[in-house]
Amino acid sequence: MDILKTKINNVRNVSRYTIGEGSLADLPNHLMTKRKKTKKQAIFFIDQYFKNSSIILKFLKIENCDKVIFVPTENEPTTNYIDDQVMLLKKQGFNKPCAIIGIGGGITMDVAKAVSNLLTNEGKAEDYQGWDLLKNPGIFKIAVPTISGTGAEATRTCVMTNKDTGLKLGMNSDFTVFDQIIMDPKLSSTVPKNQYFYTGMDAYIHCIESKNGNYRNAVGDAFSSQTIHLCREIFSSKNMMSDTNRSKLMVASYLGGCAIATSYVGLVHPFSAGLSVVLGLNHCIANCITMRAMSEFYPYEYDEFWTMADKQNVEIPKSICDNLNEEEFDKLYKATIIHEKPLTNALGDDFRNVLTKKKVIEIFRRM
Ligand code: NAD
Numbered sequence: 001m002d003i004l005k006t007k008i009n010n011v012r013n014v015s016r017y018t019i020g021e022g023s024l025a026d027l028p029n030h031l032m033t034k035r036k037k038t039k040k041q042a043i044f045f046i047d048q049y050f051k052n053s054s055i056i057l058k059f060l061k062i063e064n065c066d067k068v069i070f071v072p073t074e075n076e077p078t079t080n081y082i083d084d085q086v087m088l089l090k091k092q093g094f095n096k097p098c099a100i101i102g103i104g105g106g107i108t109m110d111v112a113k114a115v116s117n118l119l120t121n122e123g124k125a126e127d128y129q130g131w132d133l134l135k136n137p138g139i140f141k142i143a144v145p146t147i148s149g150t151g152a153e154a155t156r157t158c159v160m161t162n163k164d165t166g167l168k169l170g171m172n173s174d175f176t177v178f179d180q181i182i183m184d185p186k187l188s189s190t191v192p193k194n195q196y197f198y199t200g201m202d203a204y205i206h207c208i209e210s211k212n213g214n215y216r217n218a219v220g221d222a223f224s225s226q227t228i229h230l231c232r233e234i235f236s237s238k239n240m241m242s243d244t245n246r247s248k249l250m251v252a253s254y255l256g257g258c259a260i261a262t263s264y265v266g267l268v269h270p271f272s273a274g275l276s277v278v279l280g281l282n283h284c285i286a287n288c289i290t291m292r293a294m295s296e297f298y299p300y301e302y303d304e305f306w307t308m309a310d311k312q313n314v315e316i317p318k319s320i321c322d323n324l325n326e327e328e329f330d331k332l333y334k335a336t337i338i339h340e341k342p343l344t345n346a347l348g349d350d351f352r353n354v355l356t357k358k359k360v361i362e363i364f365r366r367m
C-alpha cells in the first residue's frame with residue numbers, strides 16, 4: 001500500500017485555538033499582533049449568510065484598509081473561482097496581507113486556505129491539487145467555523161473541484177493548516193436543522209471510515225473514537241441543537257478534522273465525491289445519501305447512522321440515481337474510482353477487483 005505513504009505520518013496540527021461562547025470577540029486582538037505598519041491589510045472571507053449580520057460584523061472591527069469578500073455557498077469552490085479571487089486580490093494590491101480570515105463553513109474556510117496558499121505560491125489552484133505540492137507557507141490564516149462537522153478548521157486540505165478535469169481534490173499540505181482557529185459555539189445557532197445534521201455527520205463519517213481503514217495512527221484513532229462518542233451523544237439526544245450540543249459538535253468537528261489529518265477516509269467519500277462532481281450535490285448531503293448504500297461495508301455504523309437520522313427527523317433524499325442514463329453512470333463510476341487513496345485505505349491495493357464498474361453502478365442504484 002505504498003500509495004498511502006505521504007507526509008501525513010509526521011503530523012502538523014493547527015498552531016493555536018480558542019474555544020468558548022463569545023470567543024469571536026478576541027479576533028481583533030489576534031489580528032492586532034499581526035498588523036504591522038508595512039503589512040497592515042487583512043482579507044476577510046465571510047459566508048454570504050452573514051452579509052447582513054450586524055452582530056457578527058461589529059465584532060470583527062474591520063479596518064478601512066481591509067478587504068471583505070462574501071463567499072457564495074450554493075456551489076462548492078472550483079479551481080477557477082479560487083484563481084479568479086487570487087487574480088482580483090493581486091490586481092487590487094492585496095498581494096501580501098498580514099492575515100486571511102475565513103468565517104463560515106467548509107466552503108468559506110477552504111476558500112480562505114486556498115487563497116492564502118496561492119498568494120505565496122506561483123501558478124494556478126489546479127497545480128497544487130494533490131499531496132505535498134506547495135513549496136512555500138501561505139499567508140497567516142485564521143478560521144472561524146460557523147457550522148460544525150467537516151473539520152476543515154483542522155485539516156491539511158482545502159477541497160476544490162476542477163471543472164475541466166472533473167477532479168475534486170484539495171491542496172493536501174502542511175502549509176494548508178490554519179495558524180489560529182476560533183471556535184465560538186454561539187455562531188452555529190442559526191444553522192438550518194437538516195444542514196446541521198448533514199454537516200455534523202461529516203465528522204462521524206470521517207471517523208468511522210478512518211477507524212475501519214487499513215492506514216491507522218494511534219493518535220488519529222483516539223481522536224476518531226472521541227469524535228464518534230460525541231456524535232453519538234449529540235445525535236441520540238432529544239435536541240441535537242441545544243447550546244451544549246452545539247458546543248460539543250464544534251469540538252467533535254475539530255477532533256474529527258485532527259483525526260482525518262493523520263489518516264484517510266474510506267468508501268463513503270469517493271462515492272459522495274462522485275455525486276458531487278456528476279450530480280452537483282453538496283458534500284455533506286451527498287455523504288448522507290451515500291450512507292443509504294453502505295450496509296454491506298459498514299454494517300454497524302449503517303444501522304447507527306439511520307437510527308440517529310430517524311431520531312432527529314431529518315430529510316435525506318433518496319432514489320436520486322433512479323433515472324440516470326448509461327453515460328451518467330459511466331461518469332459516476334469514473335469520478336468514484338479515481339480516489340485511489342481512500343479506496344486503498346478501505347479495501348486494499350486490489351480495490352478495483354471489489355469495485356468493478358458493475359458493482360459501483362449497483363451501489364449508486366441503491367441510493
Ligand atoms: P458550507 O460551507 O457548505 O455551508 C452550508 C450552508 O450552511 C450554506 O448555505 C451556508 O451559508 C450555511 N451556513 C453556514 N453557517 C451558518 C450559520 N451559522 N447559520 C446559518 N447558515 C449557515 O458548510 P459545510 O457543510 O461546513 O462545508 C462543506 C464544504 O466543506 C464542501 O465544499 C466540502 O468539500 C468541504 N470539506 C472540506 C474539508 C476539509 O478538510 N477542507 C473536509 C470536508 C468537507
Ligand code: ZN
Pocket residue numbers: 150202206269283
Ligand atoms: Zn467529508
